[in-house]
Amino acid sequence: MKTALTELVGIRHPIVQTGMGWVAGPRLVSATAEAGGLGILASATMSYDELEAAVKETKNRTSRPFGVNLRADAEDAPKRVELLIRENVRVASFALAPRQEMIARLKDNGVVVIPSIGAARHAVKVAGWGADAVIVQGGEGGGHTGGVATTLLLPSVLDAVDIPVVAAGGFFDGRGLAAALAYGAAGVAMGTRFLLTRESTVPDAVKRAYLERGLTDTVVTRKVDGMPHRVLRTDLVDALERSGPAMGLARAARNAVRFRRLTGGSWRALVREGVAMKRGNDRTWSQVLMAANTPMLLRAGLVEGDTGAGVLASGQVVGLLADLPSVAELVERIVTDAEAAIGRLGSL
Structure with a gap:
């Protein structure tokens, strides 16, 4: 199935496995690559050394193309760009x-640049800067x-743009892929x-908890890190929704300390990234601090199984x-x- x-x-x-923090590691990414799709390593929750090891392990597992998701505002982002090159x-x-200069550096060295965006105006901006394609995620x-x-x-x-657009948000089967292609998406x-595949390293008990949920069992909350975040509805999420701002900020401060220890970052780097985050996203200082909640709260569930x-x-x-399913079974089934589905449309 050839597309742009x-x-x-x-x-x-034309199937992409997104760079999910704590989930998209070498095993899942290489399995996706071997199945013919594009697997993307999640590096935001990795130290530089961990990312370097993950890239090497993925290359040992597959000779096929894969990607790495980067945080453009990270202090060591230029160093990570050089690693990819x-x-x-x-x-x-x-x-x-x-x-723009980061996109140019990557493209000049043969790396395809695919940002994720949430609005048409953002797609226009990154396309103008030279992005090769975009991933657009709906609500x-x-x-x-x-x-x-x-x-x-x-x-x-x-x-709005004339570069390849990859559709995300609500896709899980072949009918969705056919629908996205009918819209004009490239995948x-x-x-x-x-x-929820066998190669995913998420604990089995957590996978079972996902599979038990219905269509109305997710919620979009701002109490995780101050930004809209779709998560499974749990007792913890309900408690976060009821909590006041003081409790959320105290939790975020503790998680900032824990995340710094895990990734080996410095306090100076955290402050610098916080300033960049505030400048680039119009967040309040409390939202910037609350952003520390995201990686640690996700890690507790997706890695520790709590x-x-x-x-x-x-x-x-x-x-x-x-x-x-296995990743290979999933990709084959979707295609x-x-x-x-496309054949049925052709017979109308």
Whole structure:
């Protein structure tokens, strides 16, 4: 199934596994690459040394293209960019818009740049800076998300730019891929569906907790880190929703200390990244501080398996998922079902 995305990146199928923090490691990413899709390593929750090791391990597991998700506002972002160039990583993706000079540095060295965006105006901006493609996530998606549904956001972006657009938010099967292609997208990106595969390192008990949920069992909350965040509804999330601002800031301060220890960052780096975050996203200082909650609360659930003390990011599609296929089985099923759906349309 050739599209502008498969031609750009050199993959067989227009399917992207997103860079989910604490989830998208070498095992999942290499399995996706071997299945013909684009797997993306999540580096925001890794130290530089951990990222370097993860890139090398992924290359040992597969010779096919894969990507790395970077934080453009991280203090060591330039060093990480050089790592991708040195290791011949095929794709650099970004959750926040990278600087124009960063895009140029990557492209000049053969790295495909694919930022994630949440509005048509953001797509226009990064396209003007030289981005090769964009991933656009509608409000159905898990983690940080917006308020506009994919069915409206996707066409608005497609009308605004002439680079390949990958659709995310609400995709999990072949019908969704066929629908995205019908809109004009070059492929789909999925997080929750790949989280619930056998190669995902999320603890089995946590996977079972996901599979037990229905379509109405996610909630968009600002109490995790001050930004809209779609997660599974749990007792902890309900408690966060009821908590006052003082309690949230105290928790965030503790988590900032814990995250600094885990990633080996300095206090100076944390302050600098906080200033950059505030300047680039119009956040208040309390929201900047609360951002420290995200990696640690996610880690408690997705790595440590503590659903009582952790937050579980999830798209609304969780309510339609009932199995834990291998990545190879999942990708093959999606492509087969998409081809069948397109065939049915052709007979109308």
